[in-house]
Amino acid sequence: MRATARWAHSDLRTHRGEALFLVLASAGIVASLLLATALFGYATNPWQRVFTQARGAHVWLHTGPTAAADRLAALAGVESVVGPYPVASTTVTSRGARASVELRGTPELPAVGRPLLTAGHWLDPATPDGVVLDGRLARALVAEPGDTLTLPGTSRALTVLGIADSAEPRYRPGDRPGLVWALPSAVPDPDGQVTGLRLTDPDDTDYAVQRAVTVLGSGAVSEVSTWQQARAEAQGDNRLLGQVLGLFGLGALVAAGLAVHGAIGTRIRGHLRDISVLKAIGFTPGQVVRIFLLQHIAYALLGATAAAALVQALGSHVPGRLGDAVGVWQNLPGHAVALVSVPVAVVLFIGATTGLAAWRAGRVPPVPVPRPAAPAGGSLSGVARRALGLRVPPALVLGWHTAFTRRLRSVATVARLALPLLLIVVALSAWTTIDRFRSSPEETGLPAALTVHADAGLSDRDTRALLERDPQVAAAYPGVEVAALVPGQTATIALRGLGTRQDPYPYSLVEGRPAGGRDEAVAGQGLLDLLDVRVGDWVRMTVGEQPQILHIVGRSIEPENAGRVISTSLDTLRENDPGLGPTLYQLRLRPGADPGTVAGRLATAGEGRLDVHAVTNPADGLSPLRGVFVGLIAVLALIGLIELLTTIGGTVREGERDLLALKAIGLSPRQITAITVTATGCTALAAVLVGTALGTPLAHWLIDAQGRSSGIGAGIAHGPSPVLLLLFGAAAVLGATTLAAVPATRAARRRLADTLSSVT
Structure with missing residues (x-):
């Protein structure tokens, strides 16, 4: 021991x-x-x-106000029913912030879907205009218990009594309204009702x-939301x-x-x-x-x-x-x-x-x-001999020969060194893809930077004139978004009508063609997966009592709503409902325009009649990945350094027995050092080429696979620029040769007696 x-x-x-x-x-x-x-x-x-x-x-x-929701309690598999609660869609403001909300009349704290209070207290009949806000909505409005919310266009005011967490789908500005619990008396004109079902078997949803x-x-039924959707969000x-x-x-x-x-x-x-x-x-x-x-x-x-x-x-x-x-x-x-x-x-x-x-x-x-006088297969190849005949420096020829003289061992060394380099290329590709979402959002499904909702009293013509008057607004696309029931009526999707046939919305297509004709639409990957359809198929959906049949002619990149979006022109939706008018506007800004500055300017120009939100960019939620990638690249570089030091040590030890012969044929210590440095550089170069050649397509496949699974869809992957890959490869090879220089120089200057002792 x-x-x-x-x-x-x-x-x-x-x-x-x-x-x-x-x-x-x-x-x-x-x-x-x-x-x-x-x-x-x-x-x-x-x-x-x-x-x-x-x-x-x-x-x-979510149903109409007259739906007989009490009949749901008799359904098999339903453990309990909560509601129906009257609901009204409205807009509230607080401290300059504005949000679309669903005002839900809740007479008492429910037993199912019970909000979990995190601040303040529950509704009190002594405060008929008191409300409880969902936590995400409260953060967006910067509201606390005791604050007052105003309803634009009315004289009403609501008092915040509490803040609560909920397991329902979360608030998303410009996409999903926030949840506000209030007494039924605070919802005098409901436009619908909502009913919750708790099931005995959640898998039977x-x-x-x-x-x-x-x-x-x-x-x-106007909208259906399930626990799986809420969990995924x-x-x-x-x-x-x-x-x-x-x-x-x-x-x-x-x-x-x-x-x-x-x-x-x-x-x-x-x-x-x-x-x-x-x-x-x-x-x-x-x-x-x-x-x-x-x-x-x-x-x-x-x-x-x-x-x-x-x-x-x-x-x-x-x-x-x-x-x-x-x-x-x-x-x-x-x-x-x-x-x-x-x-x-x-x-x-x-x-x-x-x-x-x-x-x-x-x-x-x-x-x-005893070690053999020469390694198996150690004789110079024909290529090496011809290179020496062409007066290529012997150090370069012998270095290349040393690196690849043992094919099996050389392949194993290159493979071990290429693996961390391959993973670094994958990490750089992921980093570049995230940067692309920020620098070129129009190529990743986000051509518009701002979403605007106008008050009902503002006409379409006046709204567009107001928006296009801003010098940094390049285009304003009118549109409407409604919840539609899919075939089988098991889930809701987002049906959008954006732009017109004369001025189409610039979708980011990765498959098929733009929707230009009647009843033509483009869809996100999440919708294609949900309905098990492909580009070229026809799909039927229901909006209220109106059926809508669309021909999917293209697949677009859809970062929102898990890709469960089908989009057509506003003209197509108006053919089914001539009275349909735009309820939102997507704004494409000029290059270099700051969305926050433009949003503030439009809100001021609209005099409180415009609700302006920045379009959510998926890259905003992925910002922590930058620090993660830095740490991962450091770990991978460390592993590559271990393998590189092993390769250098093995090359130096393998070259000790050839030192006497190399000195005997007249090579100087500097030339002998160059042999080891060249051998290490050739190994590193081979590993860089293998890692880059395999890492780039692997990164595209992994990123697109993640895009498909999240509903955004394939086509978002973007590899590093050739210049960055060239710099990465050059840095790896230069670092390898620099590390090899010191031990190679030390070995080349060893005394003859030390060399004799190491080869005996």
């Missing part, structure tokens, strides 16, 4: 840098996987916690919706962050395992004589294997423990969403299990790869075997 400890201590002193890198790489991998676990838990838990505590309704049905719509009549970008961290964490784990395997294999080849001596003095093969195995498990264990301790102690203090995620995750029941199991799994994986490589050390014979 003492001899084993002395050997491990001596080896640690000799390879301090490599040991440090292995510890840091293990820590980075474990931290990535733990943060991914935290984000997955954070994505699901807050909504699930609210839904469970509130006994949330699995289905919410679609069938329950279909039966409910059948009982009430399709014309009576609540999880949102947090699940994507968790997927990214998990993917790169697992990729880095595989790359680290391969790097450790290669490092041990290279060290075994360079220490054959030392291992033989160990066996000659009494070490058994099992003891030799345990030396390498325990040593690298100790490195991995140290890094994993440090990462787990840092995430546990400091993770919740990280600013932004990551810190919030870790704080929530630490209070979940499975937190302790994940905090232990993830580091243990990483250590076991690294231990398994270490054991495979260390097994070779146990097979080394106790009597040193």
